[in-house]
Amino acid sequence: MEFSTATLNRALELARRGEGHTRPNPPVGAMLFTARGKCIGEGYHHRAGENHAEVEAIADRQRRFPKCRPDTLLVTLEPCSKPGRVGACTDAIIRSGIKHVTYLCTDPNPKNRNRARRVLAACGISCDHLPCIEAEELIKPFAKRVKTGLPYVTVKLAMTLDGKFADNWGDGKWISSEESRVVTGRLRERVDAIMVGAETVRKDDPSLLSHGKPNPDLVRVVVSRSGKLPKKAQVFADGQNQTLVFDDPRVALTELGKAGFNHVLCEGGAGLATSLVEQGLVDEWLTVLCPKVIGNRHIRDAALLGAGKLKDLHICLRA
Numbered sequence: 001m002e003f004s005t006a007t008l009n010r011a012l013e014l015a016r017r018g019e020g021h022t023r024p025n026p027p028v029g030a031m032l033f034t035a036r037g038k039c040i041g042e043g044y045h046h047r048a049g050e051n052h053a054e055v056e057a058i059a060d061r062q063r064r065f066p067k068c069r070p071d072t073l074l075v076t077l078e079p080c081s082k083p084g085r086v087g088a089c090t091d092a093i094i095r096s097g098i099k100h101v102t103y104l105c106t107d108p109n110p111k112n113r114n115r116a117r118r119v120l121a122a123c124g125i126s127c128d129h130l131p132c133i134e135a136e137e138l139i140k141p142f143a144k145r146v147k148t149g150l151p152y153v154t155v156k157l158a159m160t161l162d163g164k165f166a167d168n169w170g171d172g173k174w175i176s177s178e179e180s181r182v183v184t185g186r187l188r189e190r191v192d193a194i195m196v197g198a199e200t201v202r203k204d205d206p207s208l209l210s211h212g213k214p215n216p217d218l219v220r221v222v223v224s225r226s227g228k229l230p231k232k233a234q235v236f237a238d239g240q241n242q243t244l245v246f247d248d249p250r251v252a253l254t255e256l257g258k259a260g261f262n263h264v265l266c267e268g269g270a271g272l273a274t275s276l277v278e279q280g281l282v283d284e285w286l287t288v289l290c291p292k293v294i295g296n297r298h299i300r301d302a303a304l305l306g307a308g309k310l311k312d313l314h315i316c317l318r319a
């Protein structure tokens with residue numbers, strides 16, 4: 001069966017709904033079709049311990065189109081073929097009467113790669129791997145942790161045109177615009193943990209939570225050599241998400257990797273970001289370049305270029 005770009009995008013969109021909630025699993029989306037190409041089921045993996053996307057799509061078909069016969073399953077990641085916290089998806093596929101499976105990327109664990117194909121073929125179900133860059137992107141954090149034991153690390157820092165991260169008083173929060181805060185908010189919704197250095201907690205006192213929908217699965221991480229942190233800081237006192245404290249960034253990432261965290265976002269400060277780069281722990285760097293110039297002034301008096309007409313520029317580099 002041929003899939004349109006719109007169909008592939010729909011499957012990816014379903015998968016993205018799970019981002020930030022599925023650790024230690026990756027986000028996955030699935031769609032089920034009749035032999036004539038009618039979509040009769042959709043699903044995604046909501047969180048670990050719950051149904052995988054394939055099982056959700058099969059259940060959706062049973063609810064909405066009980067009389068339609070399922071023929072082809074499209075799934076953003078190769079189905080699992082070994083039981084974990086839930087049964088193997090290949091078993092559910094075999095039971096459902098599906099004839100054909102197309103997956104957009106293979107299992108990043110070399111031991112399982114293309115295992116689903118062999119298991120399903122033994123039961124007369126054909127499999128296709130339709131390579132898709134967006135689907136690979138989606139499981140990149142999971143793939144890194146499976147291969148290295150460490151989470152995928154994105155560093156995000158806001159900077160002025162004259163290269164200042166923060167002023168002499170460390171007021172970094174005055175740098176980004178409202179629009180940038182929206183972009184950061186979305187990024188925060190996609191990750192498993194947000195990490196900052198002790199200075200950021202002392203000077204900026206951020207909540208590190210998304211301004212949008214609350215994500216109870218998000219964990220906040222503070223790296224502090226001394227461990228001397230203000231108890232009144234929002235990350236400890238707001239009674240919201242869990243906050244972990246580590247004395248070293250590598251130890252923090254190693255422990256988070258062991259606990260199944262796939263994607264960690266570091267929001268500064270510059271000292272912690274530098275330390276992560278020096279140790280080769282950064283996978284992706286996002287600089288938000290703000291159209292402001294501080295010079296030697298206080299950041300609150302920063303001069304705005306273009307009288308507010310210019311927007312922040314988001315530059316993303318991948319290691």
Ligand SMILES: [Zn+2]
Binds near residue numbers: 053054079080088
């Ligand atoms: Zn599965």
